[in-house]
Amino acid sequence: MEIKTVSIIGLGALGILFGSHLAKKMPKNALRIIADKDRIQRYKETGVFCNGEKCEFNYISPEEKCEPADLLIFTVKYNGLKDAISAAKNHVGENTIIISALNGISSEGIIGETYGMDKILYCVAQGMDAVKEGNQLTYHNMGMLVFGERDPGVVSEKVQSVARFFEKVELPYEAVTDMYKRLWGKLMLNVGVNQTVAVYQGNYGLIQNEGEARDTMIAAMREVMALSEKEGVNLTEADLNYWLSVLATLSPEGKPSMAQDVEAKRFSEVDLFAGTILELGKQYNVATPVNEMLYDRIKLIELQY
Incomplete structure (x- = not known):
C-alpha cells in the first residue's frame, strides 16, 4: 500500500x-x-x-x-x-x-x-x-x-x-x-521526566545535571522497571540508560508537556503517568512511594489553580 x-x-x-x-x-x-x-x-x-x-x-x-x-x-x-x-x-x-x-x-x-x-x-x-x-x-x-x-x-x-x-x-x-517494550520505556521516561520537572518547576537542564531532581526522576523510573517485570515486559538497566541518553540530547532550556501545563494552569496527564503506576502497584503489590509523592504534589498544584 x-x-x-x-x-x-x-x-x-x-x-x-x-x-x-x-x-x-x-x-x-x-x-x-x-x-x-x-x-x-x-x-x-x-x-x-x-x-x-x-x-x-x-x-x-x-x-x-x-x-x-x-x-x-x-x-x-x-x-x-x-x-x-x-x-x-x-x-x-x-x-x-x-x-x-x-x-x-x-x-x-x-x-x-x-x-x-x-x-x-x-x-x-x-x-x-x-x-x-x-x-x-x-x-x-x-x-x-x-x-x-x-x-x-x-x-x-x-x-x-x-x-x-x-x-x-x-x-x-x-x-x-519490540514496540510494546518501547511503549513501556517511553512511559518510564514520562513518569520520571514529566512529573519531576513539573514538581520542581524547572526545565530539562534541571534533570540533566546531578542533584535531587535527577535522583527523584530516576527513582520514579525504577518503580516503572519493577512493574514492567510483573507485566512481562522486563525493562532493564540498559533500557533505563537508553532513555537517559535520549534525555541528554534535549535542549536544557526546553520543558516537557506536563511542566508547560502546570505553568499555564492547565490540568495535566498525571493520572496517565503516576495514576497508572499507582494502580499497577496496587494490582501487583509493588511499592511505588516516589510516584505517590509526585502524584500528590501535582494534584496539590492543580488544586491551587
Whole structure:
C-alpha cells in the first residue's frame, strides 16, 4: 500500500511539529488537519506558527465528508481522546493505518475498540524538545516517531508502508520489532521526566545535571522497571540508560508537556503517568512511594489553580 493522504487530529505540540513538516512535503489537500469549526476559525484568525514560520494547513471539520485517509495520526492529549475518536470517523476506511502519538500505554487499545486493532500500529514520539506557548511552537530537536506492531519480531505490510512514506517525506522515524517494550520505556521516561520537572518547576537542564531532581526522576523510573517485570515486559538497566541518553540530547532550556501545563494552569496527564503506576502497584503489590509523592504534589498544584 502506498500512503498518499494523511489526516492529523490534535494541534498541540506534536500536531504542529509533525504537521508543519508534512505540510512542506505533501500536496496541500493531501494533508488534512481535523478540528471543530470554532477551532478552525481561531486558527485562521490568529495563525499557527512553528519556529516563527506560519503553518499553511488544510483544515477540515469532523462533519465534512471526505475520502478516508491512508494514514491517520492522533496527537491529542489523553483527556481529548474520546472526542477525537468520534471526530475522526470520516477519515477511517477499510485500509486506513492509525498511529497514536499519545503518552501512556492505553491509547492504542482505546482507539482499536472503535476502529479495530487491525488498523493500529503502536507508536511513541521521542526525542523532541518542543515548547508550545499560545499559537507559537518552538523546538531545537524534532525527535522522531517510533512505530511497529505490538507482537515482537513482526514487520508487517503496515509497518513497511509507513516506513516507505516517512522515508519519502523525510520525517525522522524508526521502525522497531519490540514496540510494546518501547511503549513501556517511553512511559518510564514520562513518569520520571514529566512529573519531576513539573514538581520542581524547572526545565530539562534541571534533570540533566546531578542533584535531587535527577535522583527523584530516576527513582520514579525504577518503580516503572519493577512493574514492567510483573507485566512481562522486563525493562532493564540498559533500557533505563537508553532513555537517559535520549534525555541528554534535549535542549536544557526546553520543558516537557506536563511542566508547560502546570505553568499555564492547565490540568495535566498525571493520572496517565503516576495514576497508572499507582494502580499497577496496587494490582501487583509493588511499592511505588516516589510516584505517590509526585502524584500528590501535582494534584496539590492543580488544586491551587
